[in-house]
Amino acid sequence: MNYIHKELADGRWLKFSFAEQMANTGAEIGRAINWKIKDEKISNLAFERGLELLDLTINDPKNSRKLKELCRLREVLADYFMGNNEYGSTDQSWNNYFYFFNAAVSAKYF
Numbered sequence: 001m002n003y004i005h006k007e008l009a010d011g012r013w014l015k016f017s018f019a020e021q022m023a024n025t026g027a028e029i030g031r032a033i034n035w036k037i038k039d040e041k042i043s044n045l046a047f048e049r050g051l052e053l054l055d056l057t058i059n060d061p062k063n064s065r066k067l068k069e070l071c072r073l074r075e076v077l078a079d080y081f082m083g084n085n086e087y088g089s090t091d092q093s094w095n096n097y098f099y100f101f102n103a104a105v106s107a108k109y110f
Contacts, residue, residue: 025053026098
């Protein structure tokens with residue numbers, strides 16, 4: 001498989017905590033949201049990067065107890081960015097979801 005984040009896919013991602021993984025995923029999703037109106041191509045590329053990071057998180061053995069939530073997250077994200085938004089997600093709801101992971105990681109370092 002051709003990964004965008006080759007170094008992370010080669011094992012570095014597994015060294016990150018779950019909160020760090022989700023904060024990084026959220027950063028890419030945030031970029032996708034921010035570019036959605038300005039440039040659809042850039043938005044789609046950010047979404048693809050975010051989805052790849054989420055897939056790496058799903059495949060991380062330490063997250064096996066979180067698989068149901070992570071797989072549902074993937075489904076709802078794909079629906080929002082590429083589908084018909086059947087779940088009624090908003091930019092704000094995604095920012096709110098990922099905010100807490102960023103806050104947890106920030107608190108760890110400050």
